[in-house]
Amino acid sequence: MAEREGAIVKTGHEEGLKMAIDLLEEFDLPRGLLPLANVVEVGFVRATGYMWIVQQKKVEHVFKMISKVVSYSSDIHGYIEKKRIKKLQGVKAKELMLWPPVNEIKVEDPPTGKIHFKSLAGITKIFPVEAFALGH
Template identity: 45%
Template sequence: MLQELGLPKGLFPLDDIEEFGYNRANGFMWILHRKKKEHTFKKIKQTVSYATEVTAFAEKGVKTKELMLWLSVVEVYVEESSPGKITFKTGTGLSDSFDASAFELDM
């Protein structure tokens, strides 16, 4: 699903997933983890925290400054004009972009 939307396949850690779903008709997706999950993306030295339930409305072509606060991400997008960058936006309007390769699956 992530690849279909133009997002890196490693955006969500795959271990401890109990359930995943994606409704293509309306773009609603969900991931249920057994427990809260922290994951470090080594290439960009960023640690993120995933709640036990992650939900989103996703669509192709949709569109965090670093602070000492945990902020919820409300948008994740890859611009067609810049497919090598992925941008994360918070509800406060803060955003940050990273190389999309940092979120690929480690093989």
């Protein structure tokens, strides 16, 4: 794939998870935003910001502080930049009985302690950033 040209790629759970968390930190995003399990591969193209994560299987995670269930597909990808992930695919948040795909995540800048999740349907949800700290 052309979008993966020049990528840094890490394989295996330990290396992949470390790279994913390092990327979140580098771009000022909460470290617990991507609670991954059984990571197969993580890749990042610095020139374009394109990143991808491959897991063995889909993972559902409950962010307890905000009582929100989020589903992470086995294939997640998007473009990461300062305080933002755009064109995100492979992440869905449960809203009542629906699972709308999340296609953009953005931390407010200047920082207010809030993070925005946008879906293609135009739904935006705002939560406290600390709800996505590592281990929550």
